[in-house]
Amino acid sequence: MKFLVTKDLAHSSLLANLMSAVVFVLLFYLGLDVVLHGYVIGFDIPSLQSTLYGNAENFEEPMLIDALLLQVHIDLFMTLFAVLILSSVYIRLFPKNKRTKKVVHAVFISGMTAPPALLLAYFTNMFFAYIWLVSFAVWHLSAVLMGLRILKKLLLK
Amino acid sequence: MKKYPLYKLPIGYTIFYTLLILGSGIWLFLLSQGLSGSSSILATLHKIIVLPEKKSWQHFAEVAAPHLFAMGMLIFTVAHFMLFSTRVSQYVSLFVAMLLFAAALFDISVYGLIISGVVLSGWIKLVSISLFTGIFLVLLFMVYVSL
Numbered sequence: 001m002k003f004l005v006t007k008d009l010a011h012s013s014l015l016a017n018l019m020s021a022v023v024f025v026l027l028f029y030l031g032l033d034v035v036l037h038g039y040v041i042g043f044d045i046p047s048l049q050s051t052l053y054g055n056a057e058n059f060e061e062p063m064l065i066d067a068l069l070l071q072v073h074i075d076l077f078m079t080l081f082a083v084l085i086l087s088s089v090y091i092r093l094f095p096k097n098k099r100t101k102k103v104v105h106a107v108f109i110s111g112m113t114a115p116p117a118l119l120l121a122y123f124t125n126m127f128f129a130y131i132w133l134v135s136f137a138v139w140h141l142s143a144v145l146m147g148l149r150i151l152k153k154l155l156l157k
Numbered sequence: 158m159k160k161y162p163l164y165k166l167p168i169g170y171t172i173f174y175t176l177l178i179l180g181s182g183i184w185l186f187l188l189s190q191g192l193s194g195s196s197s198i199l200a201t202l203h204k205i206i207v208l209p210e211k212k213s214w215q216h217f218a219e220v221a222a223p224h225l226f227a228m229g230m231l232i233f234t235v236a237h238f239m240l241f242s243t244r245v246s247q248y249v250s251l252f253v254a255m256l257l258f259a260a261a262l263f264d265i266s267v268y269g270l271i272i273s274g275v276v277l278s279g280w281i282k283l284v285s286i287s288l289f290t291g292i293f294l295v296l297l298f299m300v301y302v303s304l
């Protein structure tokens with residue numbers, strides 16, 4: 001973040017290109033993160049129920065708490081860094097835009113809500129799994145929109 | 158920072174994320190030491206002191222390698238926010254950050270002493286994890302005060 005505020009973008013094509021490149025890579029990360037969570041947790045209700053509570057008919061055990069907590073621990077770390085980098089670049093490029101504050105709040109809050117919601121769903125009921133689904137979708141969509149807007153501003157100027 | 162006041166948002170949220178990461182990390186550690194529905198946290202802590210879980214060197218490497226990277230990145234990221242601070246001196250920030258790096262290295266490597274048999278009790282791991290968490294909370298408080 002400190003590195004982003006020191007240079008004038010108009011006079012530093014290196015910084016502008018670096019910002020474009022990291023956002024480009026983060027967009028790929030966001031896409032693959034969705035695929036990964038589709039495999040590990042699942043996005044439809046039957047697979048979510050099977051992951052969190054098991055399936056007696058198919059003799060499927062629920063996910064172990066150790067594995068779920070490790071996933072949550074990793075998710076929090078990865079989300080923090082992805083969102084921190086994206087929002088830092090976004091604020092740098094759109095510091096006075098009225099929408100910036102709302103988008104940054106939305107991406108951080110939804111990203112922070114998703115992993116604990118999954119844990120709560122494991123210990124309580126499916127209500128929190130729906131919260132996980134919504135917050136997971138919101139943070140990924142907001143992050144992708146931020147990324148695309150950054151790339152548009154940097155590459156199509 | 159005055160030019161970009163909205164940077165306070167990501168910095169503020171980083172404090173919450175870091176607290177969640179620390180909390181889930183401590184919970185994971187307790188789970189690996191036998192915390193379950195039937196045993197309380199106090200009983201697990203007592204068990205760690207008396208007879209810590211036996212781990213292999215492979216398990217040690219599997220845990221230590223990602224944590225060396227992740228803890229280093231997280232400490233660097235949170236500590237570099239202090240560059241913006243006008244309320245806490247750079248010397249204090251530097252001292253706390255270096256202390257935190259040292260505590261992180263100690264916390265990661267200390268289970269090696271238990272595996273190799275140098276230390277039989279797990280009290281040293283509890284001390285190291287408390288030290289690391291405590292110093293991290295101090296750094297987070299410094300960031301919060303600087304917002």
